Amino acid sequence: MSEGRIKVGIIGLGRAGMGMHVTELLRFQDMFEITAVCDVDIRRARAAEKKIGGNVRVHRTHGPLIADPEVELVAIACRSPEHTSYAIEAMKQGKYVVLDKPVAMNYAEAKKLLAASKKYPGLLYCRQNRRFEPEFNNVLDVVESGLLGNIYMIRHSIFSYQRRNDWQTILRCGGGQLNNWGPHLIDHAVQLMGDKIKTVNGILRRATAVGDAEDFFKIILTGRNGRIVDVEFSGGAALSSNIYEVHGDRGSLILPSAPGAEFQMKYLDPAYPLESIKADPKTPVMADNGWEPYRNPEELHWIEKSFPITEKDGDNISTIYRHVYNAIRKGIPYRIKVEESVEVVRVADLVRQQNPKFRQDRLMKMGK
Ligand SMILES: NC(=O)c1ccc[n+]([C@@H]2O[C@H](COP(=O)([O-])OP(=O)(O)OC[C@H]3O[C@@H](n4cnc5c(N)ncnc54)[C@H](O)[C@@H]3O)[C@@H](O)[C@H]2O)c1
Incomplete structure (x- = not known):
């Protein structure tokens, strides 16, 4: 060396x-x-x-x-x-x-x-x-901690209002947000999936950019483990809600989209094991005892906390x-x-195939 x-x-x-x-x-x-x-x-x-x-x-x-x-x-x-x-x-x-x-x-x-x-x-x-983005690594840590239980759904959303007109909005120049932000968000999705990708479903649209390339994408991935990871980008959204949402069978984590926003986490206290319950086909008793009638009347012990985005190892x-x-x-x-970056391109390629209007190779073949 x-x-x-x-x-x-x-x-x-x-x-x-x-x-x-x-x-x-x-x-x-x-x-x-x-x-x-x-x-x-x-x-x-x-x-x-x-x-x-x-x-x-x-x-x-x-x-x-x-x-x-x-x-x-x-x-x-x-x-x-x-x-x-x-x-x-x-x-x-x-x-x-x-x-x-x-x-x-x-x-x-x-x-x-x-x-x-x-x-x-x-x-x-x-x-x-x-x-190496701190918020991604903070989410990954929570996902891997097991505190939220079996995580069945993750949403990751990057919204802004850009009205772009540079080469990144033109397909024949290699533009489009699937090529631009896609590699970041798909990479995050693949990492957060925690298993091999089973299905890929994507939608591409042009929102406010003025070229012929997409400036909006929504991609829903499912994993072999059953997890759903939903990533979306818009260059045509004037307001946005949460950057991250993670939902597991023992709790949730969200990161709102606001300057200085902190993570919010609510999860069942592991010190209180859940009682084992069974599905009951009978008509439930009327709700005159104070509990909300559409859920199990058991007492749940929640932990709620918020914490800031934190760099890991100075990264x-x-x-x-x-x-x-x-x-x-x-x-x-x-x-x-390298295999992970190749997997990101495989997923993006599948999304483009599902949205032929936004395929650069198709346009090239048409001589455009
Ligand atoms: N990793 C990231 O966070 C990140 C962020 C922005 C852009 N990018 C990537 O960087 C690349 C460039 O994006 P950009 O926004 O800087 O574009 P840009 O248009 O601002 O800059 C591209 C530069 O490359 C030059 N150039 C073009 N073709 C060339 C060639 N064949 N040989 C030498 N120079 C050439 C141009 O003259 C220009 O100066 C894109 O592929 C984009 O996806 C990555």
């Missing part, structure tokens, strides 16, 4: 490349050195050179950046359709790769990526950075590069397996 800082070349210096990759890498300067940048828009590459400072090599296209001997790791943050091919090209040249989402445009491409990552093991790091959506460094230089297993 080699030592020292990892020399990084970044492809694409837009909102993600400049705003996230450069900013994050500059925060971890003890681990990384940005040695090269590349953007088809040379002004953006020059702006990045200025922001980074020092000796940064500027390339106009991805090929020379990947081949640059001063680049050990290629960070791919250009538009989505080029992600897979650039990643495979870099791996072939023995470079480490941090590949932003979506890692592929469809399942066929994702399988090629997986095959390449097996041929060149240890080189590919998929940037599912919201795997958030901007700390993923630290994990990349730990994997490459220290051999610490990377939390995001």
Whole structure:
């Protein structure tokens, strides 16, 4: 295992490349050195050179950046359709790769990526950075704690009012929120399922964005364990309710969508075991004894609490590069397996097949 800082070349210096990759890498300067940048828009590459400072090599296209001997790791943050091919090209040249989402445009491409990552093991790091999002990890901890009992239903919802008109709203450019927010929310769903995905049902719609791509999706997954995970995104919702809802047979957890909102949790106190009851076919007694007539009259002992969103191990959506460094230089297993990112693309691909109007490949075949 080699030592020292990892020399990084970044492809694409837009909102993600400049705003996230450069900013994050500059925060971890003890681990990384940005040695090269590349953007088809040379002004953006020059702006990045200025922001980074020092000796940064500027390339106009991805090929020379990947081949640059001063680049050990290629960070791919250009538009989505080029992600897979650039990643495979870099791996072939023995470079480490941090590949932003979506890692592929469809399942066929994702399988090629997986095959390449097996041929060149240890080189590919998929940037599912919201795997480190504090609220997701707080929910995962509660789900895995067992306090809510058997969890049968989870809802995860990201709503805002955007009225977008950039390339992310145009199918032939690889746009659409299924490619943009989908990889984050589907990844969360797959992790929260706690078992293999059994069924996928998705609806895509255009709400307020002005292109031809979806800016709304709703995906309902069921797992082999019977759990339902329902994820939805809207770029056309002026108000929203809960970001997370988790319901189990012993309690619930919600995270309202409001600035500074805290988790609210209500669950049965494990110190009071529930009495064993049986279904009774008889007509129930009239409710003149004070208890609500449509539920069992037993006394339930609830615990109710609220708690803030808390970072786990100092992680958030901007700390993923630290994990990349730990994997490459220290051999610490990377939390995001390539197979997991491929599963995210498989699910998204199924949703697109169910909504052919929003299929990029179909449009391409029609010559649009
Ligand atoms: N992980 C995250 O949280 C996150 C957030 C935002 C965007 N992204 C991903 O990052 C990618 C870029 O999104 P964005 O919002 O930054 O787009 P953007 O349009 O703001 O930036 C893309 C940049 O790439 C350059 N570019 C385009 N094609 C290129 C090519 N072939 N070679 C070199 N440079 C090229 C463009 O000139 C532009 O500067 C998308 O795939 C998106 O899904 C990830």
